[in-house]
Amino acid sequence: EGMIEVFKWKQMDFHNRGDGSNGPVVGIGPVRKPVPSEDLPIVFPGRYGRDRKKRDVITSRDVNPIGISARTITSNDDTPYIAYNNVPMGATHFQGRLFVTMPRRRVGIPSTLNFIDMRREGKQGSSPKLYAYPDFETNQFNHSSRNLVSVYRTTVDDCQRLWFIDTGMLEYPNNRQQIRRPSIWIVDLKTDRVIKRFDIPESIAETGRGLASLTIDIENKRDCSAAYAYIPDLVYRRLYVYSLAQNRMWSFEHNYFNFDPLAGDLDIGDQTFRWDDGIFSITLGPHQNDGSRSVYFHPMASNNEFVVSNRVLQLESNAARSDHGNDFRVLGSRGEKKQSTMHVYDPRTQVVFYDEIQTNGVGCWNTKKPFSAANHGTVVANAREMIYPSDLTIDADGTIWVMTNSMPIFIYSTLETDVYNFRIWKQNVHEAKRNTVCE
Ligand SMILES: O=C(O)c1cc2cc(O)c(O)cc2[nH]1
Numbered sequence: 558e559g560m561i562e563v564f565k566w567k568q569m570d571f572h573n574r575g576d577g578s579n580g581p582v583v584g585i586g587p588v589r590k591p592v593p594s595e596d597l598p599i600v601f602p603g604r605y606g607r608d609r610k611k612r613d614v615i616t617s618r619d620v621n622p623i624g625i626s627a628r629t630i631t632s633n634d635d636t637p638y639i640a641y642n643n644v645p646m647g648a649t650h651f652q653g654r655l656f657v658t659m660p661r662r663r664v665g666i667p668s669t670l671n672f673i674d675m676r677r678e679g680k681q682g683s684s685p686k687l688y689a690y691p692d693f694e695t696n697q698f699n700h701s702s703r704n705l706v707s708v709y710r711t712t713v714d715d716c717q718r719l720w721f722i723d724t725g726m727l728e729y730p731n732n733r734q735q736i737r738r739p740s741i742w743i744v745d746l747k748t749d750r751v752i753k754r755f756d757i758p759e760s761i762a763e764t765g766r767g768l769a770s771l772t773i774d775i776e777n778k779r780d781c782s783a784a785y786a787y788i789p790d791l792v793y794r795r796l797y798v799y800s801l802a803q804n805r806m807w808s809f810e811h812n813y814f815n816f817d818p819l820a821g822d823l824d825i826g827d828q829t830f831r832w833d834d835g836i837f838s839i840t841l842g843p844h845q846n847d848g849s850r851s852v853y854f855h856p857m858a859s860n861n862e863f864v865v866s867n868r869v870l871q872l873e874s875n876a877a878r879s880d881h882g883n884d885f886r887v888l889g890s891r892g893e894k895k896q897s898t899m900h901v902y903d904p905r906t907q908v909v910f911y912d913e914i915q916t917n918g919v920g921c922w923n924t925k926k927p928f929s930a931a932n933h934g935t936v937v938a939n940a941r942e943m944i945y946p947s948d949l950t951i952d953a954d955g956t957i958w959v960m961t962n963s964m965p966i967f968i969y970s971t972l973e974t975d976v977y978n979f980r981i982w983k984q985n986v987h988e989a990k991r992n993t994v995c996e
Pocket of ligand 1: 646709728766767769791792834
């Protein structure tokens with residue numbers, strides 16, 4: 558019942574900080590060089606400008622809304638590791654490796670994509686150091702235009718591939734720099750080789766700023782090339798579709814991708830602030846007999862859930878329609894103060910599990926029951942130890958993984974470095990729904 562604390566950190570640390578202090582680690586973790594499938598152009602900092610005009614205004618994430626400046630450690634831009642600046646965001650488990658992302662929202666982040674080797678360093682309640690993935694060099698954004706800049710979250714598909722978006726952006730406060738095109742990456746987890754990198758065209762997404770997650774739709778495991786990625790853009794409030802088979806991308810717009818102006822006032826970790834994040838998380842229901850499936854989605858600054866068929870999204874010509882008719886539908890409201898970052902449908906229990914940011918916990922909805930506030934349950938809520946659940950994933954064994962990262966305190970106040978600020982939790986899906994309305 559509830560969630561089990563797996564790891565906790567006061568500050569995040571790395572096996573390779575890049576400053577020689579603990580030296581490159583030899584003989585642990587994958588050492589193969591990733592091989593991108595295409596020649597990539599060199600792109601210079603500033604080429605893509607700061608941001609598109611519409612949102613050139615400073616957002617509440619840049620400055621404290623009541624004017625008190627949060628602690629910022631800038632040092633100089635070359636410092637490879639500044640412990641305080643490392644705030645983990647994503648957590649995805651695959652066969653003993655737990656992938657942990659560290660978006661580059663400050664300087665001093667040695668590697669944006671990392672993993673914990675659970676077999677070597679899986680002791681419950683410990684604070685393991687991170688290994689860069691697929692290797693340290695690929696994480697050095699200033700060494701090559703082929704390298705990673707900033708990753709928010711990852712996902713593993715049914716073909717044992719790790720997918721993620723490199724936003725291509727250094728998201729420093731009041732100084733965002735789009736240093737190369739945002740790109741979709743696919744890594745084969747059996748070989749740790751990069752098997753695909755797709756640069757997202759400027760005609761689709763002006764910047765990579767709001768590309769914080771993606772969801773992969775594969776109709777049949779025997780055809781791994783027939784994969785679609787559904788990508789919410791929380792800043793420009795669009796839903797992008799990438800077809801691996803066609804190597805093409807298209808973009809949907811809909812009012813349902815917008816935040817709810819009445820649900821943007823948040824009170825988390827003793828910070829009160831207003832956010833305007835639009836469509837944020839996408840999850841897929843079960844395959845129907847005709848192969849179609851429901852695509853559930855929600856904006857973050859909203860209590861509402863919506864749904865569309867994957868067949869609608871998969872047809873590029875639908876994206877160009879000015880009127881989507883009834884293709885996109887409102888499911889309903891989860892209830893007051895039920896804003897959510899990530900959510901995932903679990904096929905074993907037919908339950909959707911989701912991060913709740915205002916209650917600092919995990920909620921659930923059994924898809925066999927009508928979508929009503931009364932049918933949403935609480936798996937766990939803990940305002941002291943689960944401040945701001947930033948990611949929720951479910952692995953192939955039916956284990957839920959949750960990252961809590963105290964993000965609002967980092968942005969608007971100061972993290973205490975002698976308390977545990979970051980935690981990773983887990984729970985079996987059947988246990989998670991036990992004694993809740995989701996049974
Ligand atoms: O992943 C998130 O929670 C996230 C990323 C991101 C980037 C950004 O520029 C925003 O304004 C909000 C935001 N949320």
